[in-house]
Amino acid sequence: MFRVAVRLSVSGVRGLTRPQPRCQAVLASRCYSHGKQETDEEFDARWITYFNKPDIDAWELRKGMNTLIGYDLVPEPKILEAALRACRRLNDLASAIRILEAVKDKAGPHKDIYPYLIQELRPALQELGISTPEELGIDKV
Amino acid sequence: MLRLTSGRLGSLLARRTSVMSASSSRMASHEVSDTVDMSRPMYCDRLDIPLPDKPYRDVLTDAEESLKQKEKGPWSQLSREEKIALYRLSFCQTYAEMKKPTGEWKTVIGGIFFFVGFTGLVVWWQRIYVYPPRPRTFDPEWQAMQLQRMLDMRVNPIQGFSAKWDYEKGQWK
Numbered sequence: 001m002f003r004v005a006v007r008l009s010v011s012g013v014r015g016l017t018r019p020q021p022r023c024q025a026v027l028a029s030r031c032y033s034h035g036k037q038e039t040d041e042e043f044d045a046r047w048i049t050y051f052n053k054p055d056i057d058a059w060e061l062r063k064g065m066n067t068l069i070g071y072d073l074v075p076e077p078k079i080l081e082a083a084l085r086a087c088r089r090l091n092d093l094a095s096a097i098r099i100l101e102a103v104k105d106k107a108g109p110h111k112d113i114y115p116y117l118i119q120e121l122r123p124a125l126q127e128l129g130i131s132t133p134e135e136l137g138i139d140k141v
Numbered sequence: 142m143l144r145l146t147s148g149r150l151g152s153l154l155a156r157r158t159s160v161m162s163a164s165s166s167r168m169a170s171h172e173v174s175d176t177v178d179m180s181r182p183m184y185c186d187r188l189d190i191p192l193p194d195k196p197y198r199d200v201l202t203d204a205e206e207s208l209k210q211k212e213k214g215p216w217s218q219l220s221r222e223e224k225i226a227l228y229r230l231s232f233c234q235t236y237a238e239m240k241k242p243t244g245e246w247k248t249v250i251g252g253i254f255f256f257v258g259f260t261g262l263v264v265w266w267q268r269i270y271v272y273p274p275r276p277r278t279f280d281p282e283w284q285a286m287q288l289q290r291m292l293d294m295r296v297n298p299i300q301g302f303s304a305k306w307d308y309e310k311g312q313w314k
Contacts, residue, residue, distance in 0.1 A: 061192070062192040062193075062194065065191055065192050066189075066190050066191065066192055069189060069190075069191050070189060088216070091212050091213045092212075092231070093212055093216050093219070093224060093227050093228075094196075094227050094228045094230065094231035094232060095192055095231065097224070097228050098191050098192060098228070098231070098232060099191060099192075101191070101235065101236040102188075102191030102236070104236070105188055105236050105240070126217075128216055128217075129215055129216030129217030129218070129219065130216060131221065131224050133235070133236075133237075135221070136221060136224055136225050136228070137221075137225075138225065138228065138235040138237065139235075139236075139237055140237055141237050141238055141241050
C-alpha cells in the first residue's frame, strides 16, 4: 500500500517538475475549444468556392442560393458574381434575375445596399448579358 | 405557407370536382382521385426561397422550347421580352407581385366587426328574454336606505365609513 502511495506521489511530483509539452498542447487546445469562429473573409471565400464549382448542378445552385438568402446578411458582390456565373454555366437566366430580386428584397429597409451591389456587379452583368429587374420592368407590379 | 396550402387545397378541390363529374358520367365506377405526391419537388412562390425546387412551367410549347434553346447562347442577344418570357417560364410571380398588398385586412376587419356585432345582438336578446329582473338592491332608493342604515349603525367609526360623516351637521366631512 505504501509502495503504491510512494509510486503515485513520485509520479505526481515528476509530473509537476517535468511538465510534458504534449499535455500542455492538449490543455491549450481545450481552453480554446468553443468552436472556431468563421471570419467574414472565410465565409465569403467559402461561398465563392461553392458557386465557382465548374460542374455545379441546378440543385446545388438552388440549395446554395436559398441557404445564402436564409442567412441574416446580404451577400457580398463577389459571391453574387460567382452565383451569376454559375447561372450562366447552367444556362439559367431566370434564376440570375431572380437572385438579383431576392438580394434587393433581402436588403430590406436599407435602400443604399442594392444600388451598391448593382454598381459592383455592373461589369459582370454586362459581360453575361443579364438585365436587372429594373431594366426588365418587373420590379413594379 | 398559407398561400401554398390554399393552392394545394384549390388544386385538390379542382381535381375532386373533375373526378366527380367524370364518375357521374359513368355513374357506377368508384374512382379514387389521385392525390398530389408531396415527395415530388413542388413550385412555391416565397420571398425567403428565391429559387423553388421546380420551374413553374414544366411542359413547354415548341416556341418556348426554342426560347430555351436560345437561352443557351449569349444572353445579351436576348430581347427584353424574351428575358421576361424566360423568367415567367421558371417563376410564377415576381418579387414585386409577391409583395403586393392583398387588401386582406379589409376582410379581416369586416369579419371582426360582423362577429362582434352579432354577439352584441345575442347579448341584447338575452337581456330581454333570458336574464332575470334586476335585484332590488340595485335600486337607488334601496341603496339610499342601505347607506342611511350603515350610518345609523356607525360602521367603522374610527377611520372608516362613519368617520367621514359629520353627524352634527348631517353631511359628509
